[in-house]
Amino acid sequence: MYLRHEEGDSYYLAAYGDWQDFTLVLHEGDEWGCKNVAWKVSDEDDLESYQERIEESGYDAEFVDSEKPGIGNTLRFDYPGASPEYMELVYDVARAFDTVPEENRSRLKNQPTRKPEQGAGYRRIDHVNFNLSNASECAQWFQDVLDFNLREEGLGPDGEQLAAWLSVSPLVHEIAFVTPPEDGNALDKIDHVAYYMDGGQAGELERTADLLKERNIEIVGGPARHGISQAHFMYYVTPGGNKVEVFSGGYLIFDPEWEPITWTPEDGSDGFVWWGGKAGSHARRQYDFVPTDETDWSEHDAYPIRTRPEQEPPE
Template sequence: MNTGLPDEPVYDIAQLGHTELLSPVYEESLRFFVDIYGLDLVAEEGGSAYLRGWGDTELTTLKLTPSEQAGLGHVGWRAVSPQALDRRVAALREGGLEGEWIDGDVGHGKAYRFRPPSGQLMEVYYESEKYRATGDKKPYLPNQPQAEIHRGVGAQRIDHLNILAQDVRGTREILARTLGFKLREYLVPPGKGEVGAWLSLMNKAHDLAITREEAPVSGRLHHVAYAVENREDVLRAADTFIQLGQPIEFGPAKHSRTQGFFLYVLEPGGNRIEVFSGGIHIYAPDWEAVRWTTEAGGRSTAWGLDVPPTFHGHATPVLS
C-alpha cells in the first residue's frame, strides 16, 4: 500500500504543544474557557490570554486572541531536543515549506513558523517553560503537574486538533515527510478521493486530524480537543454544559475512527471545542494504516448516532 509515508519513522516532534484560537467575542470566550471548560488562566499579555488544563505539563497550551473572525491563529508542535528542532526546520525547508523564526511567546522560546499546503499557520519549537504548581494547586502526587480542577468541565490536557485541507493526502504526506507524522487511519469513500486522515507523532490515536475542505478557501479549523480521564468525565461534561447554559452540538458518543469517546460544543466565538477521552493507543512499530471506505457498518458513529449537519458544515472562520 502506497500511503506517502517515509520508510523510516521520525520521532523528532514529541507533542502538540499549544494552539491559538481567535475570537470576535474575546471576553465571552475567555469566560467559557475558564468557567465552563475549566482551564486555568495563566497570564494576559499583549491583548491575549494564556490558559492551560490542570493536567498539562507546559505553562500554557491555549492562547486566546481577540479578532474580527473566529479561527485558528496558529498551532505549535514541540520537538524532543534542540537538535531535533534543527533537523525538522531543515526538512521543512527541503520540502519547500519556507518560513521564518520568531523569538517566542509566553511559555516557549524561539519557534520556526510555516504554512503547510492546507494554509494553517504552524510552528515548531523546543524551549518550553514547565508549569510549577504552588499553594492549593500543588498536587499530593508528585507525578501530577497540578491538583485536579473541579471547576466546570475540568478539561485535563490538550489532546489534538482537526484542520481542513482541500488536498487531504497531499497535506498529510508533506507533514509526514517533514515533521514525522504517522498515518494511523484514513477515509476514502467509494468513487472519491481521500476525505479524512488521522495522524499521530508517537503512540496516540491522533494528534492531528485532516478533513476535506469543500470550499475554495484554506486555513480553516474544524475543532480543538482537550482530554479528560475517562468516559464518565465526558458524561459529566454533558451535564455541566447543560447546567451552565452551554448548548451541545454533538455527542456524547463514540467515534468509529480513533474509538475515542466525545462531546462537541461551539464556544461563544464560534470555534468548535471537543471533550475527548480514550482512543486507541498504538505500540506496534509496523502499524498498518487502517483504510475506511464508509463509517463502521454504515453507521455515522461507532454506536450509530447520526452526525448533525453542522458538524460537516461549520468550520472557522465561518464563510459568509
C-alpha cells in the same frame, strides 16, 4: 481549565494534567479560527534539520523570537494547508511543574496541577482537526517532512483519501486533516481542538454535558462514540465561535509495525459515529466525511453547524 497568564488580549490556559505551562492561547478577535499550532521537538538540533526539510519541500521556515512566555527558540513555518496562519516547532517549553503557583499544585507528585474543584476538568490537550480543501496533500506533507505517522484514514468512492489521522506518539492522532462534505463545515479553517477527559462516556464527559446545558452552550455532536480512535466524544461551540471536542477513552498505539486503518464508503458512518443515537445522527450529518445517502437530516432536527436554527430541546 486554569488561566496561567493574561497579557493584553491574550489568555494562556492549561488543563490540570498538561505538563506544559499552557496548551491553549485565546486572543480576542473579529472572527473564530486558529492562528497557530506549535509542536515540540525532542532534540534541539532537530529544529535546524526540520528547517532544511521544510525549505526543501518548498515552504518558508524561519527562526523567530516567540512572543509567548517560557518558549525558547521558535521555528515558524508555512505548510500546504490554508489554516492555521502558520505553524511552529519549538524545543524549550516552560513546564507546569515549575510554573504552577503553590495554591494550584497537586499533592500527587506526578500531576502538576490539582484537579479543578469547579468546571469540566480536562486532563490534557489531545489533538487539533482542520477542514482543508487539500487534506490529503497536507497529511502526506506531515508524513514526509515532519515524520508524523498515518494511523487511520478515510477514503472516498474512487479510493481518494478524504481524511487522515496522524500522530508521533501512541495517541491515534495529534492532528487530523479532513475534507468536509460540501454542505458541511467551513472549508480551510480549523474544525476543533480536543481536550482529553477521564472517565469515558458515563464519567466526567456526561457531567460536562450537564454543565454546558446549564450555561445554554450548544452541544453540536454527541455524546457518542467514534469508530476512528474509539473515543467517546462530544462537541460544543464556545461563545467565541470555536468548536471544542471533549475526548475520552479511545485506544493507544504501541505496535511499531502499525499499519494505517482504512475506512471506505462501505463502512458507512461507523468511522465517525460508532454509536450515539439521535445525537450521533446529528453529528454524522455535520461532520461525516463520507456522504452515505440523500437523507434530508433537517427532518431529524439536524442541521449543518453554524446554520442550525434556534430550536426547542428534543422531547
